[in-house]
Amino acid sequence: MNHHDLEHVDPPFPELGEEVELFLETEAREGVLLYERDGELQKKPMEPWEKGLRARVPVHTSPFRYCFRLPQGYLGSHGLGKTLPRYDRFFHLLAKPLPPEWALGTAFYQIFPDRFRQGRPGLAPKDGAWLYGGRPIRRKAWHEPPGEDGAREFYGGDLWGVLEALPYLEALGVEALYLTPIFQSPSSHRYDTEDYHRVDPHLGGEEALRALYEALEARGMRLILDGVFNHVGATHPWFRKALLDPASPERGMFTFYPERLRQLLGREAHAQAGLRLAPHPGALRLRKGGPHPLLDAPCPRLAPGRGPLPRGRGDEPEKRPLA
Secondary structure, eight states: OOOOOGGGEESSSOOTTOEEEEEEEOSOSOOEEEEEETTEEEEEEOEEETTEEEEEEEOOSSSEEEEEEETTEEEETTEEESSOOOGGGSEEEOOSSOOOGGGTTOOEEEEOHHHHOOSOGGGSOOTTSSEETTEEOEEOOTTSOOOSOGGGEEOOOOHHHHHHTHHHHHHHTOOEEEEOOOEEOSSSSOOSOSEEEEEOGGGTHHHHHHHHHHHHHHTTOEEEEOOOTTEEETTSHHHHHHHHOTTSGGGGGSOOOHHHHHHHHHHHHHHHTTOOOOOOSSEEEOOTTSOOHHHHSOOOOOOTTSOOOOOOSOSSOOOOOOO
16 A cells, blocks of 8 residues: 555544544645545645645545645655546555554565465366366466466465475565465365365365465564455355255355245255256355354464364365266
8 A cells, every 4th residue: 555654644543533634745835635435536625834734634434545636736655746646546544453563564475376386286186176167177287378267277386385485485575475265165266165174185285384384484474364254155064054954053144035045946956866066156245244153263373382273074185076
């Protein structure tokens, strides 16, 4: 994000809804504060102060995005320009609660594990090992360009490969890794998780995650995992129970629409009759405010000497059925 000098923001770390005073050092004697609210541009005239201009405004959202209109042009995070900058080039002010102190100014490097680096090629899923969205997954050669199958395409990158690349990443000046989802899933992007308590065996499982974490810790680097806990995939046990048993506690975790529910149950009936059924790709959003066993349960911390990570259903990659 693009931050205004916090010495010119009072208070520098406001509560959401709190009023802040923004100061701008300039020779201009007039100007307008421009800020975005609900997709619309709002305007507030600025007042003079001893070193330039100032304005008071409540922080209604976080990040609070704003810029300045001066006689000589528009001033945003990328400097002075003749036209109104895009919103991503406004100044950004974060309201509390803030990220942890260590994160401010840290150099992050985001990694999509399947496409980053192969450490152990044997972990990669075989071509056609299971169906995704009614079609077999594809095992791609490492230098083969991406095709039309999207999330069905697996290149076979894994966490062991990330571990091998740490010297290179450290030399770049990287201070923290941000991994896109690594939990078990039938897709290569893994945003439609089917088991939040199991690191995908095709990425190296809990053993690889533990090794990566310990190596990062030894280098003084941080690890961030993308936990998309507000939705699950169609193969997740919570959704399977919710679909098949209206009286189950899991049913209250999802919102079902009657026509779509009839379609899903019809597909399930076909599957139980021995016909082919492939889970629909994509993620199913958990009902807002509904029960959430994963978030309500205690979560073991990933740190040396504090016991093992939660185990899955075994150490070998699961052989997902074709139907």
